[in-house]
Amino acid sequence: MKYAVLGAGAMGLRYGVLLQDAGYDVDFVDTWEPQVNTIHEQNGVYVSRDGQNKRLVPVNIYFPEDYEGDPDVLIIFTKQYGLAEMLQRCSRFFNDRQYVVSCMNGMGHIEKINQYFDKEKVLGGTALIGTVLNQAGDVDFIGKSGAGSMNIANQTEIPDEMTHKIVNEFQQANLNPNLTTNFLGTLMAKVVFNSVINTLCTMFKIRMGEFIQSDVASKLGVQLIDEAFDVCERAGITLLNTREEEWQTIQYVSEVTNPLHFPSMYQDISKQRPTEVDYINGYIYDLGTQYHYEAKTHDFLRNLVHLSEFAGTFDVDSYIKSVVATK
Structure with missing residues (x-):
């Protein structure tokens, strides 16, 4: 099948490059000008694994307005706050036979995707796969080849022939998919995972x-x-794991699969980008209030992350250097 990855950031590149390495036809579409321009200039993207063995992988990347492909499957990997713009700019090449797979962090994306695609064509997923975008045109796959896994479910919770074909091709690409029939439980399991690992x-x-x-x-x-x-x-919402199993998953991924990984929220805040905490811890808190329950620790952490974002707007290092220089 032909794939188009919407959002050629760290995770979008990992999925797309692994599918391309497995022999599938993949295009990338992105709105971040430095990424698109750098990859064009380099004639590809530099890919490392755990910071080693860097190689240049030729890829096809386009701005939404320039893309003329006709993909069978769209893989969406934008940040939550950038999804609406991405979908609007890409809508010119959407059609009613395409399937959509999204393994984005947090919650809120499915509702936006459903504005363009029927739920029968939407698959939601969660990825326990660590990847870092070092800079434009340079990505680092964390973990050994074949490390990491993902859960995936149809929004209808009824797998069809196309679903099984997608899952099979993801397996060929070493993405280790696990097909479930519990849509919200699948998505929320990763939200819970990220609410611990990403924020802390x-x-x-x-x-x-x-x-x-x-x-x-x-x-x-x-x-x-x-x-x-x-x-x-x-x-x-019935989650995929028990409470004990959720913690065991966090332990295993942290100790075995991705011990060297800085989560995506850290990558965002270290580069002074907005985080997705409102779609993770904030989503859990807001959902709880609908049922007269306050998840106070999640709300506290959400506000701490926002305070850290705000603190990042001050150039403390320059201030300290200037004070030292005057003494």
Whole structure:
């Protein structure tokens, strides 16, 4: 099948390059000018694995307005706050036979996708796969070849022939997909995962492998997991894992699969980009309030991340250097 990846950031590049390496036809579409222009200038994207063995991979990348392809499957990997613009700019090449797969972080994207595609053609997924965009045109795949996994589910919760074909091709690309028939439970399981790993690693500027070594990691993680599960139970959402299994997943991914990984939220905040905390911890808190439950720890962490975003607008290092220089 022919794929078009909408959003050629870290995860979009990883999915697309792995599918391309497996022999499938892949195009990339992005709105970030430095990314598109740099890849054009380099005649490809530089790909490393755990910071080593950098290679130049030729890829086809376009701005939405320039793309003339006719893909069978769209893989969407934008940031939540940029999705509406991406969909609007790409809508000129959408059609009613295309399927959509989105493994974006957080919640809120499915409603936007449904404005363009019927739910029968929408697959939601979650990716436990670490990837870092070092700079425009330069991406680092975290973990050994074949590391990481993903869950995927039809919005209708009824897999069809096309679904099985997509899952098979993802398997050929070493993305290790697990097909479920629990749509909201599949998506929320990753939201809960990210509500622990993304926020805590970001606030304290540590990798996943460093976080999991802390004596208080389990206490903090279990507290956040318990609140999130309380919310989901009130909302009638059955998660893929039990509370205990959710923590075990966090342990395994942090210790074995991606110990060297800085989560995407840390990557955003370190580059002074907006984070997706409102779509993760904020989503859990807001969903809970609909059912008269306050997930206070999630709300507290959301506000801490926003304070950290605000603090990043001040050039503290320059201020300290100027003070030292005057002494």
